[in-house]
Amino acid sequence: MMFSKACEYGIRAAVYIALQSLDNRRVSVNEIAEEIDSPVAFTAKILQQLTRNNIVHSVKGPTGGFEIDREAMDTVKLSKIVKAIDGDKIYVGCGLGLKECNADRPCPLHDKFVDIRTDLRTMLQSTSLYELATGLEVGLTYLKR
Amino acid sequence: MMFSKACEYGIRAAVYIALQSLDNRRVSVNEIAEEIDSPVAFTAKILQQLTRNNIVHSVKGPTGGFEIDREAMDTVKLSKIVKAIDGDKIYVGCGLGLKECNADRPCPLHDKFVDIRTDLRTMLQSTSLYELATGLEVGLTYLKR
DNA sequence: TCAATAAAGGACATTTTTGTCCGAATAATA
DNA sequence: TATTATTCGGACAAAAATGTCCTTTATTGA
Numbered sequence: 193m194m195f196s197k198a199c200e201y202g203i204r205a206a207v208y209i210a211l212q213s214l215d216n217r218r219v220s221v222n223e224i225a226e227e228i229d230s231p232v233a234f235t236a237k238i239l240q241q242l243t244r245n246n247i248v249h250s251v252k253g254p255t256g257g258f259e260i261d262r263e264a265m266d267t268v269k270l271s272k273i274v275k276a277i278d279g280d281k282i283y284v285g286c287g288l289g290l291k292e293c294n295a296d297r298p299c300p301l302h303d304k305f306v307d308i309r310t311d312l313r314t315m316l317q318s319t320s321l322y323e324l325a326t327g328l329e330v331g332l333t334y335l336k337r
Numbered sequence: 338m339m340f341s342k343a344c345e346y347g348i349r350a351a352v353y354i355a356l357q358s359l360d361n362r363r364v365s366v367n368e369i370a371e372e373i374d375s376p377v378a379f380t381a382k383i384l385q386q387l388t389r390n391n392i393v394h395s396v397k398g399p400t401g402g403f404e405i406d407r408e409a410m411d412t413v414k415l416s417k418i419v420k421a422i423d424g425d426k427i428y429v430g431c432g433l434g435l436k437e438c439n440a441d442r443p444c445p446l447h448d449k450f451v452d453i454r455t456d457l458r459t460m461l462q463s464t465s466l467y468e469l470a471t472g473l474e475v476g477l478t479y480l481k482r
Numbered sequence: 483t484c485a486a487t488a489a490a491g492g493a494c495a496t497t498t499t500t501g502t503c504c505g506a507a508t509a510a511t512a
Numbered sequence: 513t514a515t516t517a518t519t520c521g522g523a524c525a526a527a528a529a530t531g532t533c534c535t536t537t538a539t540t541g542a
Contacts, residue, residue: 193430194339194450197530200434207445220488234531240490253539254487270446285338289345292482300352300469300478301415304460305339308453315449324445333445337437342500365518379501385520398509399517 194312199277202238204228204335206273209248209258210265210325218257229336238277245276265322274316283313339457344422347383349373349480351418354393354403355410355470363402374481383422390421410467419461428458 195203205224212219221239225232239258243250247268248258260268274282286293287305295302327333340348350369357364366384370377384403388395392413393403405413419427431438432450440447472478 193426194432195434197434200432203446204433222488231531233533236489237491237531243489250489251539252487252489252537255540256488256538258489281338287339287345288349288480289340289342290479290482293479297482298478299480300472301348301464302478304464308456308460311453311456315453319446319449327445333443333447334435334438335433335444337435337442367518376501378503381519382501382521388519395519396509397507397517397519400510401508401518403519 194282195274196278198234198238199274201228201230201235202242202273202277203270204230205235205239205258206242206248206260206268206321207324207328208335210260210321211328213260213262213265214325214329218251218255218259220257224258227335241276242273245272247273247276260321262322265325266320268321269317270319270321270324271313271316282316283309339427340419341423343379343383344419346373346375346380347387347418347422348415349375350380350384350403351387351393351405351413351466352469352473353480355405355466356473358405358407358410359470359474363396363400363404365402369403372480386421387418390417392418392421405466407467410470411465413466414462415464415466415469416458416461427461428454 205228208224208228209219221232221236224230224239225235228235239248239250242248243258247264248260249264250256250258286299287301288299290299293299293302324333328335350373353369353373354364366377366381369375369384370380373380384393384395387393388403392409393405394409395401395403431444432446433444435444438444438447469478473480
């Protein structure tokens with residue numbers, strides 16, 4: 193609706209990893225894909241991106257898997273994940289697809305989009321993985337279905 | 338960023354047609370594509386959808402083309418165009434791609450999305466083609482570049 | 483040291499979106 | 513009536529997004 197599939201999986205995966213890391217559990221791609229109901233191999237690709245961008249931490253070999261340290265859960269905001277996967281088109285692009293569209297030379301929808309986009313950006317920049325993971329932990333929210 | 342390319346072109350085309358219809362000018366696909374800077378043949382396809390959905394009116398043959406009558410400019414809101422081309426996923430879908438996601442069983446981002454989505458829907462449902470066309474007419478907004 | 487387990491990475495496959503091309507249908511006008 | 517300009521519709525093509533498979537690399541623990 194707003195993010196690519198890859199980004200949706202990425203966010204769900206990161207939140208699940210955060211949740212498990214709160215219990216000091218490292219999780220494998222297989223477990224993640226199972227728990228967030230996503231295609232395994234594709235999810236693995238996305239996790240690679242998250243790892244390269246230092247959003248999650250990965251460990252190879254037996255007992256390996258993905259984890260997020262407690263500090264990163266606070267500092268990593270959704271905006272970082274979205275940017276790593278979908279780039280900054282959500283923030284930058286014109287709603288009607290014009291290459292140049294700004295207050296000086298706005299498309300017909302420019303002003304109407306400004307507020308919505310600002311709200312979206314603010315939300316993404318202020319929402320941490322920790323916040324999302326704890327909602328899950330308490331059973332208030334879900335990652336499947 | 339938010340709409341498909343097809344939808345972006347569709348909105349731009351509709352606004353341009355509305356603008357020209359204010360001058361009682363019927364416009365061809367070629368002129369439209371030229372003026373909104375979009376691929377001609379693809380734009381033609383999208384115009385077919387708009388026609389089938391009674392968003393614009395088309396006339397075949399010489400002197401033919403597309404037009405929107407003055408009344409429709411007021412009654413046709415952006416929401417109708419978006420729905421005709423992109424369906425209702427903007428309104429309905431879950432931000433994280435869950436099949437089932439609602440107040441009872443929300444995804445971790447559900448509440449945070451509610452407001453943004455409501456604002457978006459309200460904006461689309463209240464913005465008419467007339468409003469957008471007149472902004473263009475006065476030279477306040479642009480459809481190209 | 484060796485077997486097993488997990489992520490990393492590259493090549494490939496499928497699906498969806500975006501985009502093109504061309505013939506048919508329609509209507510104006512000379 | 514013939515010509516011409518236009519939309520309509522179907523088939524096709526290209527590009528991007530989504531998704532799979534398999535080999536390599538790292539690491540653990542027996």
